[in-house]
Amino acid sequence: MAPLLAPSLLAADFGNLQSETERLGASAADWLHCDVMDGRFVPNISFGIPVLQAIHRHARQPLDVHLMIEEPQHYLAAFRDAGAANLTVHYEACPHLHRVIQQIKALGCRAGVALNPHTPVAVLTDIAADLDLVCVMSVNPGFGGQSFIPNTLRKVAALKELLVDNGSAALIQIDGGVSLDNASALVEAGADVLVAGSFVFNSADPVQTLADLRAHLLATAAQEQR
Numbered sequence: 001m002a003p004l005l006a007p008s009l010l011a012a013d014f015g016n017l018q019s020e021t022e023r024l025g026a027s028a029a030d031w032l033h034c035d036v037m038d039g040r041f042v043p044n045i046s047f048g049i050p051v052l053q054a055i056h057r058h059a060r061q062p063l064d065v066h067l068m069i070e071e072p073q074h075y076l077a078a079f080r081d082a083g084a085a086n087l088t089v090h091y092e093a094c095p096h097l098h099r100v101i102q103q104i105k106a107l108g109c110r111a112g113v114a115l116n117p118h119t120p121v122a123v124l125t126d127i128a129a130d131l132d133l134v135c136v137m138s139v140n141p142g143f144g145g146q147s148f149i150p151n152t153l154r155k156v157a158a159l160k161e162l163l164v165d166n167g168s169a170a171l172i173q174i175d176g177g178v179s180l181d182n183a184s185a186l187v188e189a190g191a192d193v194l195v196a197g198s199f200v201f202n203s204a205d206p207v208q209t210l211a212d213l214r215a216h217l218l219a220t221a222a223q224e225q226r
């Protein structure tokens, strides 16, 4: 499967979310990544349900919603109703993770779990087969524009092995500090979905940057096949 690209709207111009969302409609983006932060699970507050609803009105791609919030179980239905196609909760925020994953699936969304950089992939062994997505945080969650943590590459390879060993078809998503510098290595290690915020939106032309990223990944894959 060709890797999916999920630009993170956290780095978009919040004063022009309609046009930012609309211009991605005709881009190489497969999903639009939406970062919800509560100021408790992470030391930052981004946006919530009404803003997601507004993004959904103008989006062409499925909304990939990353809940960096405590007690996400109380808000799942509201986020689904606001337009979420994927709902990812944090392992570290869910003492009853299995129940939360079942709740997300019952709502008809793809169910994801995110792991903070310090959380080993082994914690997912007994739930791997129930997951649609695992989001490996390659920065500490809460802020865009941080440097990629190099240990993520080793972690992705270990996660890939764990998913195969446990009969899981979950997609591996990487979130944080993704750019042309590390995208190919991440895909080679096993990543299926690349989230990129600053790299896309801090560029002169986000649509072109996504096209460049797609072309770069295709060229690397073609080179490897030779």
Ligand SMILES: O=C(CO)[C@H](O)[C@H](O)COP(=O)(O)O
Binding pocket: 008, 010, 011, 033, 035, 066, 139, 140, 141, 142, 143, 144, 145, 146, 175, 176, 177, 178, 195, 196, 197, 198, 199
């Ligand atoms: O989840 C996030 C922060 O918690 C963001 O999605 C992530 O940081 C992407 O932004 P950037 O590409 O700028 O690192």
